Amino acid sequence: MYCGFGHADSGFVPIFIYAIFGSSRQISIGPAALTSLLVSNVLGKIVDSSDALYTELAIVLTLMVGILECIMGLLRLGWLIRFISHSVISGFTTASAIVIGLSQAKYFLGYEIDRSSEIVPIIKSIISGADKFSWPPFVMGSIILAILQTMKHLGKSRKHLKFLRAMGPLTAVILGTSSAKIYHPSSITLVGDIPQGLPSFSIPKGFKHAKSLIPTTLVITGVAILESVGIAKALAAKNGYELDSNQELFGLGAANVLGSFFSAYPTTGSFSRSAVNHENGAKTGLAGVITGIVMCCALLFLTPVFEYIPLVDYEEAIFLWRVGKKDFLLWTITAITTLFFGIEIGVLIGVGFSLAFVIHESANPHIAVLGRLPGTTVYRNIQQYPEAYTYNGIVIVRIDSPIYFANTSYIKDRLREYEIVVDKLTRRGPQVGRIYFVVLEMSPVTYIDTGAVQALKELHHEYKSRHIQIAISNPNRNVLLMLSKSGVVELIGKEWYFVRVHDAVQVCLQHVERIKEDHMASGSDSSPEETESSLFKSLLKQRGEDSSVAELESGTNNKPSDLKHSDPLSEPLLFQKS
Structure with missing residues (x-):
């Protein structure tokens, strides 16, 4: 886009609007x-960049x-940003x-290169135009680049020279402008004339x-969200406040809407300028206001000087490979x-894969088999705590996610698997x-649906046909209310809802002990299946005495259970007495 129409204005009016909103x-x-x-690639396909319509379309955009950003902010759709993975943002940037x-x-090589958002056409254009290579812009660009990198390194490695890091770009601009002004090199492209004065009010056309x-x-809004909100959140975390x-979103939207009436084109947060703000100790939005005032002064008095300005994360990938292969794949x-x-396709595919990963994780939640930590009444994942032990005849499962229609099939499959695969050791x-x-x-289950x-x-019903009883531990209020309204509480039995896992295990242990005793005491006239079925049904009608943990764990308890002396802590959740 023509330098004087849009670039300078985008850096002036929106800054003040954003500082407010x-x-x-x-x-x-x-x-x-x-x-x-993005703007250049899209508008370049519609109209030539030298045409007045090009500028009008940029302002309408x-x-x-x-x-769109204002609507998203007012409808409180900022939560959509949470579904964009850090790996997508990193790979995209x-x-x-x-x-x-x-x-x-x-500007570095001294000859024209085809404009494109794809790398292959750009590389082809660079190679095909190699015979037009010019030394003066390359030498100036190399010197300026060396100055920038040197000042950045010194400012980063030595605390007392920290100011050099922020001074690097300004030093490069001053040296480049001075050289171009003094020597007038014909082979170096300059910014050119920039209209002097403040932007005037005008209604967008086209x-x-x-x-x-x-x-x-849609794409530019998505990119703005990726850039601006991503940067803002990172800076907020570093400076200890909530964003x-x-x-x-509304602030960005208001800045763009009002900026369009002053010939601005799409405005978003800048990685480099925001980093400079942070490194130089900006603590409030006043820093943006001061920047706007400086821009105002520059537009009024310094535009003739700008005519002579010459135009010139593998570490993240390694980190992701080392920490999480799935994030590296997404990157x-x-x-x-x-x-x-x-860029457009890259954003859409990256966000699409990010959402696919979220859906996959939601549909395949983490489920853990729990065991009891020795000497405690605490139950933890046996994969994480190998010392935890389980009980014969009982499997304890923790579901670490909401349960809804998309993951019910996976959860049922895992429960069947845990029922069969028993670690005897x-x-x-x-x-x-x-x-x-x-x-x-x-x-951990915060929500369940009708599925x-x-x-x-x-x-x-499936467990009942195989003489297996479900016991439920510590459902939250909303989940318990849903189970009650749907009749699941009555179906399973109120006596099988418990406050703690340990309460449920103790009751189940008593029943397992009674099943073993009664099976040994029963005659051999009936088949094992019939004997087991009748014993299980009769035991589920009563609640036995809470035998001592040591006796039940060793399997040596020979005392009959007695309901009159049951442990009050083992009472069901829905029968708890105040």
Whole structure:
């Protein structure tokens, strides 16, 4: 886009608007390379960049992006950002940095390069134009780059020279501008003339093309969310305050909407400028206001000087590979698709895979078999605590997620698996040949739907046919209310709902002990299946005495149970006395 129409204005008006409506104290908003590349690629396919319609469409695009961001903020849709993985953001920004860097190489190499959001056409253009290579811009660019890197390194490695890191870009601009002003090198491209003065108020035009800009509006809004809110959240965490995602969206939207009336084009948060703000100790939104005032002064008095300005995360990937292979895969998919298919496709595919991973995790929740830690009444995951032991005839399962229609099938499959696969080495208690009780620890379950209710009913009937009783431990109030309204409480039996896992286990142990005793005492006239069925049904009609833990664990208890002396802590959840 023409430098004087949009770039400067985007850095002036929206800054003041965001300072009023935004929530981040350090973020610096304005024109960003990524959104500029998107605008250029899309509008370049519709109209030539030298045409006045090009500018009009850019301003209309700004208005559309702002309206969408405001709507998202007002409808409190900031939660949608949570579904965008850090790996997607990292892969996207890494690939975008490569594309942006290569697209700017024309000022470094001294010849034109095709504009594209894909890496292959850019590389082909660089190779095909190699015979036009010019030394002066390359030498100047190399010197300025060396200065930037040296000052950045010194500022980062030595505390007393920290100011050099922020001074690097300004030093580079001063040296480059001075050289161009003094020597007038013909082979070095300059910014050119920038209109002097403040932007004037004007109503956006070119709305007849608005329909064709809708897809781009969605993509740029998504990129703005990825960039701005991502940066703002990171800076908020570093500076110890909470960021309101919805207010952030509205602030960005208001900045774009009002900015469009002053010839601005899509504005978003800037990685580099926000980092400079943070490193120089910005603590409030006043930093943005001061930036706006400086921009105002520059537009009024310094634009003639700008005419002579010359135009010139592998570590994250290694970290993700070392910490989480799935996150590394997501990073790789996003980076590759962004590089080879363009920024728009890269964003959509990255977010799509991120959502697919979220859905997969939700549909396949973590489920743990619990065992008792020696010397305590605490039950923990036997995979995490190998010393924890389980009991013969009882399997204790913890479901670590809400239960709803998408994961009920997976949960039922795992419960069947745990019923069959029994680790004999860690089991204690009366010696019995199979599982009689399944204890479901439901404290992590925050929500269940009608699909989960139906699954529990089916599971109950399936277990009942095999003489297995379900016991439920510590469901929260909403879950218990749902189970009660749907009839599951009555179906399973009120006496099988407990406050603690330990309460449920003690009651189940008493029944397992009685099953063993009665099976040994019964005659051999009936088949084992008939004997087992009649014993199980009769035992479920009564509640035995809470035998001592030591006797039940060793399997040596020979005393008959007595309901009159049951442990009050083992009473069911729904029968607790105040």
